[in-house]
Amino acid sequence: RIPQAVEDALRRGERGDTPETPKPGNPLFDKARTVVIGSNDIAADAAIACANELGFNTLMLTSFMEGEAREVARFAVAIGRELVHRHKPLNLPAMVVFGGETTVTVRGHGKGGRNQEIALSAALAMAHVPRTLIVALATDGSDGPTDAAGGFADSGSLGRMRDAGIDPREALNANDSNEALARAGDLIVTGPTNTNVNDLTFVFVYPD
Incomplete structure (x- = not known):
């Protein structure tokens, strides 16, 4: 049975004697407090703190990155090239991080994630x-329908893929990033973290 106090409150709402939901300024909120304990910003800040301890100069670019994954990748590479050739926007060693969640337009029948x-x-x-x-990487440790959190790339990735019998361009056209990265040893597998605050992308550049 519904407690009488609950039934009375529902009846008052039905009659219009009380608002359906509490509105701003309601005394119910006088002792209420909202605390965000997990977010993309918090995850990025933790990564920045670790990188700073390791001696990297760091920059959080945005936590609102969206768009096609392969286009975001080219943007990340452009940041790397700027750091390598001009040491901008940071002195080396540098780490730039941005967060958000990209999308993938599926054109093939491979397996992977954004x-x-x-x-x-x-x-x-x-x-x-x-x-x-x-x-x-995906902060929850699960990128797409795979057991990988994500992957990494450097100037040797193409060679490692080709040495493993993978055509990287064909793999991308087939949306088969999981196999290509796995064969190259470039997958990141963390296991489930049970916390999903979207994704993080890092650009690390080292001095000569």
């Missing part, structure tokens, strides 16, 4: 970008 597609796409543009590492 972060693995970022890594594979970045690999295709990084053959002549030295001292740069791009890491893309």
Whole structure:
């Protein structure tokens, strides 16, 4: 049976004697407090703190990154090239991080996820970008229908894939980033973290 106090409150609402939901200024909120204990910003800030301890100069670019994964990958590579050639926007060693959640337009029948597609796409543009590492991962440890959190790419990724019998361009066209990265040893597997605050992409650039 519904407690009488609850029934009375519902009846008052039905009659219009009380608002359906509490509105701003209601005394019910006088002792209420909202605390965000997990967010993309918090995850990025934790990564920045770790990188700072390791001696990296760091920059959080945005936590609102959206768009096609392979386009975001090219943007990440462009940041790396800027850091390598101009040492901008940071002195080296540098780490730039951005968060959000990209999308993948599925054209093939392969297996992967948005972060693995970022890594594979970045690999295709990084053959002549030295001292740069791009890491893309899902904060919950699960990227797409795979057991990987994401992947990484550097100037040697294309060679590792080709040595393993993978055509990187064909793999990207087939949306088969998981197999390509796995064969190259460029997958990131963390296991489930049970906390999903979207994705993070990192651009690391090291000095000569």
